[in-house]
Amino acid sequence: MAVAIYPGSFDPITHGHIDIARRACKLFSKLVIAVVANPHKNPLFTLEERVKLTKQALREEGVSGIEVTSYDGLLVECARIHGADAIVRGLRANSDFEYEFQMALANRDLAPEFESVFFMTAGNYSFLASSMVKEVARYGGAVANFVPKSVEKALREKFPAK
Secondary structure, eight states, rough: OOOOEEEEOOOOOOOOHHHHHHHHHOOOSEEEEEEEOOGGOOOSSSSSHHHHHHHHHHHHHOOOOOEEEOOSSSSHHHHHHOOOSSEEEEEOOOHHHHHHHHHHHHHHHOOTOOOEEEEEOOOOGOOOOOHHHHHHTTTTTOOOTSSOOHHHHHHHHHHHOO
């Protein structure tokens, strides 16, 4: 039974994240989405809000069988707690590759028992990033094509129309 952990800040979760999760579910018997606390990123949503939004978005998009949890600290420790065999990451562009390559090497040094598995993003999500979604929402732009309705609603609550 292969278990994978899909870590990220998910601030907020997007259709791109959900696409990666949906595809990872086809390869692993269990997938755990691990929402990282990471206060250095200065998240828009609290950790609790991000976990709740991730669960709502998955339900809304008809993706089931995924456990959603949160963690603070080293990813490899979270992976051990959940009995993971692999760490799932999505790649959009060359810039993602360099960062993810460095992280995969560091994780391998820390915990050689885990494999890093990379999913290329679907073409229509290659530009999509949570930071871009927040920026569009901040200025009143439409984000419906980028995130599920529950996330869109939460963004409108954070950035009310001016």
